[in-house]
Amino acid sequence: MTGPVVALTWLYVPGDRPEVVRKALGSGADVVIVDLEDAVAPDRKEYARSATAELLSDPVTVDPAAVPVHVRVHGEADVKALAGLPGLSGMRLPKITHAASVHHVAALAPGVTLYPLLESALAIEHAYSIAGAHPAVRGVALGEADLRADLGVRDDAGLDWARSRVVIAARAAGLDPPVMSVFPDVKDVSGLRASCAHGRDLGLLGRAAIHPRQLPVIERAFRPTAREVEAAEQVLEASRTGGTGAQALPDGRFVDAAVVATAARTLALAGRRR
Numbered sequence: 485m486t487g488p489v490v491a492l493t494w495l496y497v498p499g500d501r502p503e504v505v506r507k508a509l510g511s512g513a514d515v516v517i518v519d520l521e522d523a524v525a526p527d528r529k530e531y532a533r534s535a536t537a538e539l540l541s542d543p544v545t546v547d548p549a550a551v552p553v554h555v556r557v558h559g560e561a562d563v564k565a566l567a568g569l570p571g572l573s574g575m576r577l578p579k580i581t582h583a584a585s586v587h588h589v590a591a592l593a594p595g596v597t598l599y600p601l602l603e604s605a606l607a608i609e610h611a612y613s614i615a616g617a618h619p620a621v622r623g624v625a626l627g628e629a630d631l632r633a634d635l636g637v638r639d640d641a642g643l644d645w646a647r648s649r650v651v652i653a654a655r656a657a658g659l660d661p662p663v664m665s666v667f668p669d670v671k672d673v674s675g676l677r678a679s680c681a682h683g684r685d686l687g688l689l690g691r692a693a694i695h696p697r698q699l700p701v702i703e704r705a706f707r708p709t710a711r712e713v714e715a716a717e718q719v720l721e722a723s724r725t726g727g728t729g730a731q732a733l734p735d736g737r738f739v740d741a742a743v744v745a746t747a748a749r750t751l752a753l754a755g756r757r758r
Contacts, residue, residue, distance in 0.1 A: 522578075554572075555572065583616075680701070
């Protein structure tokens with residue numbers, strides 16, 4: 485029996501535009517994230533909350549088995565209004581800095597899957613305690629725009645240590661690899677592609693997007709190439725026929741248990757199954 489699909493593309497849409505949310509559900513994104521925080525002006529927050537609640541209450545529009553819908557909440561009122569709605573697959577919690585904040589949301593929304601967003605130096609320092617704060621936490625991710633401002637980082641490379649820190653925290657807490665933060669220039673396809681490749685090298689898996697045109701670029705960047713799939717198949721074949729212990733392939737590659745595990749993950753990702 486196969487496991488759930490590995491999500492690689494996560495599309496943000498503003499919560500005060502329900503017609504855009506409906507379009508996003510047919511965009512091909514693995515997960516749609518309705519944003520009640522940064523994408524919504526202060527005078528539109530209440531409308532966004534009520535529109536999102538209405539959407540998540542409609543089983544005709546939102547089918548979690550087809551396209552999971554997460555919500556990036558803005559505050560406690562959002563959490564209380566949305567918890568328990570049938571179309572809600574998860575909550576993304578912005579600006580989390582301590583495990584106590586995760587426990588607070590988990591108490592307000594029992595049974596809801598949580599994804600804390602780490603967006604400050606303090607959050608990075610507490611990355612592991614946040615990742616392991618509660619069984620409801622299924623993933624963590626960076627909010628890179630706010631983190632960049634907090635750290636005074638001038639270019640993308642300045643975030644690499646924080647990215648690696650969150651990758652390690654997630655792994656240590658038994659969570660899936662973190663998803664990359666959004667790439668803000670929707671017209672810069674080559675820049676997005678290069679950034680995704682770099683994130684993949686750091687251990688990140690998948691990426692949030694702010695426009696549907698970014699989705700196929702992200703998908704291709706994080707799926708294994710044909711050469712990677714072929715190499716993984718060779719490793720697994722050698723592990724099945726070569727007996728126990730480490731061994732060397734004809735091309736000189738050394739195969740042991742860790743290499744076999746990596747190959748298995750590559751093939752699972754190629755098939756988009758866990």
